[in-house]
Amino acid sequence: MARNLVIGNWKLNGSLAANQELLSGLIAENQSSQVPPSSVEFVVCPPAIYIPQAQTLLNGTSISWGAQDISNESRGAFTGEIATSMLLEFGCRYVLAGHSERRQRFAESSALVASKALAALNSGLIPVVCVGETLHDRESGATFNVISEQLEPLLAQLNPHALKGIVIAYEPLWAIGTGRNADGNTVQEAHAYIRNKLAQVDLASADNVSILYGGSVKAANASEYAAQSDVDGVLVGGASLVITEFLSIGKAFKS
Numbered sequence: 678m679a680r681n682l683v684i685g686n687w688k689l690n691g692s693l694a695a696n697q698e699l700l701s702g703l704i705a706e707n708q709s710s711q712v713p714p715s716s717v718e719f720v721v722c723p724p725a726i727y728i729p730q731a732q733t734l735l736n737g738t739s740i741s742w743g744a745q746d747i748s749n750e751s752r753g754a755f756t757g758e759i760a761t762s763m764l765l766e767f768g769c770r771y772v773l774a775g776h777s778e779r780r781q782r783f784a785e786s787s788a789l790v791a792s793k794a795l796a797a798l799n800s801g802l803i804p805v806v807c808v809g810e811t812l813h814d815r816e817s818g819a820t821f822n823v824i825s826e827q828l829e830p831l832l833a834q835l836n837p838h839a840l841k842g843i844v845i846a847y848e849p850l851w852a853i854g855t856g857r858n859a860d861g862n863t864v865q866e867a868h869a870y871i872r873n874k875l876a877q878v879d880l881a882s883a884d885n886v887s888i889l890y891g892g893s894v895k896a897a898n899a900s901e902y903a904a905q906s907d908v909d910g911v912l913v914g915g916a917s918l919v920i921t922e923f924l925s926i927g928k929a930f931k932s
């Protein structure tokens with residue numbers, strides 16, 4: 678069975694003071710909550726420059742941390758990039774790969790996303806590979822083709838034994854940051870499709886891959902996703918910046 682993950686993507690938000698307040702609140706609430714730490718794993722992905730701060734505050738707690746992006750290169754003349762080995766030095770466990778904002782605003786192709794995810798996997802990080810369709814794709818009936826094309830370059834290169842080391846996040850673009858969340862049935866249908874694609878790589882591991890939903894998740898709608906058989910957690914943007922929201926979302930996923 679896949680483990681439940683609740684990942685907060687802070688995007689371009691935060692400051693030393695705001696992060697301190699948010700993380701201290703998460704730690705305090707998480708320690709006193711009734712959710713057994715093993716039943717749901719909380720992860721925060723701050724802007725890269727704040728990762729050392731997250732490490733200092735979260736070390737020794739049950740909350741993990743990760744990065745929002747990664748270079749597919751390991752070293753050299755790549756100004757502004759950050760390598761997997763650097764994230765590992767600061768205790769990161771996860772890294773997002775191919776968030777739709779990277780695909781759209783920074784023109785990241787599915788081939789590049791695949792090479793980032795493979796670089797992460799090969800170094801011991803867990804890549805959270807994001808896929809999802811636009812509103813136009815959905816309305817024209819192209820949702821599954823789009824998801825398939827986004828996953829293909831990675832799945833074609835992935836050693837079947839490595840499948841269990843990845844996480845997939847289904848994030849329809851029309852639901853991200855719009856307040857318009859997808860309903861539970863729509864999400865379940867997409868997740869089942871993704872799991873079926875993963876099973877074609879390795880049947881035995883497909884059930885163990887966490888498939889997360891992302892798109893305007895908040896405390897008020899989290900249980901609708903938690904009730905779906907192929908939803909193993911959520912990737913949360915805006916609501917991850919509010920302590921009570923993020924923790925309530927996590928509680929919806931306790932097993």
Ligand code: PEP
Pocket residue numbers: 686688848852853854855856891892893894912913914915916
């Ligand atoms: C995201 O950033 O991945 C996301 C899903 O954002 P939001 O929850 O704000 O829609």
